[in-house]
Amino acid sequence: MRFFIINHYAYAPDQGAGTRQFEFARFLISKGVDACVVSCSFFHKKCQRRPGTERQLVKHENVEGVPYTWLWSLAYQKNGARRLLNMLLFSFFLFFYMLKTVRKGDIAYLSSPQPFACMAGLIAARIKGARIVYEIRDLWPQILNDMGGLSKKNPVFKIFSMIENVMVSRSEMVVSTLWGVESYFKDKGIEIRKFLWAPNGISKEALLKNPMATYQASKPFTIIYAGAHGPAQNLHKVLEAFSSFSRDDVNLKLIGAGSLKANLVEYANGLHCENVCFDDPVPKSQIFEVLKSADALILPLVDAKVFDYGLTPNKLADYLLVGKPIIFFGPEGACILKDDVSGYVCSKDSVDALKSKIEYVLRLSDEERGRVALEGRKVLEENLVLDSNFEKIIQAIGV
Numbered sequence: 001m002r003f004f005i006i007n008h009y010a011y012a013p014d015q016g017a018g019t020r021q022f023e024f025a026r027f028l029i030s031k032g033v034d035a036c037v038v039s040c041s042f043f044h045k046k047c048q049r050r051p052g053t054e055r056q057l058v059k060h061e062n063v064e065g066v067p068y069t070w071l072w073s074l075a076y077q078k079n080g081a082r083r084l085l086n087m088l089l090f091s092f093f094l095f096f097y098m099l100k101t102v103r104k105g106d107i108a109y110l111s112s113p114q115p116f117a118c119m120a121g122l123i124a125a126r127i128k129g130a131r132i133v134y135e136i137r138d139l140w141p142q143i144l145n146d147m148g149g150l151s152k153k154n155p156v157f158k159i160f161s162m163i164e165n166v167m168v169s170r171s172e173m174v175v176s177t178l179w180g181v182e183s184y185f186k187d188k189g190i191e192i193r194k195f196l197w198a199p200n201g202i203s204k205e206a207l208l209k210n211p212m213a214t215y216q217a218s219k220p221f222t223i224i225y226a227g228a229h230g231p232a233q234n235l236h237k238v239l240e241a242f243s244s245f246s247r248d249d250v251n252l253k254l255i256g257a258g259s260l261k262a263n264l265v266e267y268a269n270g271l272h273c274e275n276v277c278f279d280d281p282v283p284k285s286q287i288f289e290v291l292k293s294a295d296a297l298i299l300p301l302v303d304a305k306v307f308d309y310g311l312t313p314n315k316l317a318d319y320l321l322v323g324k325p326i327i328f329f330g331p332e333g334a335c336i337l338k339d340d341v342s343g344y345v346c347s348k349d350s351v352d353a354l355k356s357k358i359e360y361v362l363r364l365s366d367e368e369r370g371r372v373a374l375e376g377r378k379v380l381e382e383n384l385v386l387d388s389n390f391e392k393i394i395q396a397i398g399v
Contacts, residue, residue, distance in 0.1 A: 301330030
C-alpha cells in the first residue's frame with residue numbers, strides 16, 4: 001500500500017510557505033508507511049518554478065527524506081486566465097500520473113483548496129480502486145464569494161461548489177483544519193460519512209527544541225507579521241492602524257509575499273508609515289528565530305462569514321511556539337485564542353478598534369504580556385501538535 005498526499009501547493013521546507021503535507025509525509029514514513037507527496041513544480045507564492053524542474057513534465061526529488069513528485073504546469077504572474085489554466089493543466093497531468101502509478105488499495109489523500117486537482121485525483125483513484133480521503137483546508141468557493149470576488153451566480157462558483165459537494169459525498173473520510181466543516185456541509189444538505197478535525201500546527205520535535213523563555217520586551221516595541229500578503233489578510237487596515245504610531249512607540253515588520261505586496265508597500269508609503277518595513281519570505285528553518293525577535297505578533301484576517309467555520313493558519317502555531325503575545329485581528333469565531341487570556345482578540349473590523357488594542361498591549365507590563373503568552377503556549381500544546389493530529393488521522397483511516 002502506498003500513501004499519496006496530493007496537493008497543488010504542497011511546498012517543501014525551503015520554499016518559505018506552509019509545509020503541512022511535507023510534515024505529514026515525514027510522519028507517515030517514520031511509522032513505516034510508503035508515503036509520497038505530489039505537487040506542482042510552479043511555486044504560487046513567489047510565481048517561480050522549482051529549481052531543477054524546468055522543462056520536465058515529471059520530476060522526482062528526495063526532500064529531506066520525503067519523496068516528492070513535481071508535475072509541470074503553466075507559469076503565471078497574477079490571478080487570472082493563466083492561473084486558471086495552470087490549475088487545469090496540473091489536474092490533467094495529475095490524472096494520467098495517477099492512472100500510471102496508483103494501484104488498488106493505495107490511499108489517495110486529496111488536499112484542497114485547488115478543486116480541479118481534487119476532482120482529477122478522485123476520478124483516477126476510483127478507476128484504480130484506491131481509497132479516497134479528502135482534506136479540506138479552505139472552503140472554496142465560499143471564501144471567494146465572502147471576500148467579494150466571486151458571485152454565487154458565476155459559473156465558476158457553481159462548478160467549484162459542485163466539485164466540493166462531489167468530493168465530500170464520494171470520499172470515505174473528510175479531514176479538515178476547520179472545526180466547523182460538518183456544520184457547513186450540513187447547512188448545504190450534505191452529510192459527511194466520517195469527519196476528523198486535524199488543525200495545522202507544529203511538530204513535537206519543534207516543540208521540544210523551543211522551550212518557553214521568560215518574556216521581556218525591547219524598546220521600541222516591535223510587532224511582526226509573517227505570512228501571505230493577500231486579500232484575506234486585511235493588511236491595509238493594519239497599516240492604517242500603525243500609521244497613527246511613531247517609530248519610537250511601536251514598529252511593524254511584515255514578512256512574506258503575495259498578490260497584494262506591491263500594493264501594500266505603495267499604500268504604506270502613501271500613509272507615511274516610517275515605523276513599517278517589508279521583508280521577503282523566510283524559509284521554515286529560519287522563521288522561528290525571526291519571530292523570537294518580536295515583542296508581539298499580529299494575525300489579521302478579513303471579516304468573512306466563511307471564517308466562522310473555524311481557522312487554524314500555519315502561522316498561528318509558529319507564533320504560539322515562540323512564546324510571544326499574539327494580537328488577533330479578525331472574526332471572533334475564527335480564533336481559538338481567548339481575549340486577555342491566551343491572546344489579545346480584536347474582533348471588530350475597525351482600524352480604531354485595532355489601534356485601541358495595540359495601545360492596550362503597549363500599556364501592559366512584561367509580566368502581564370508574558371502570562372498571556374504562556375497561556376497561548378498551552379493552547380498550542382493541547383491542540384496544535386502535528387504528531388498528535390497526524391496520529392489521529394492514520395488511526396481513523398486505518399493505516
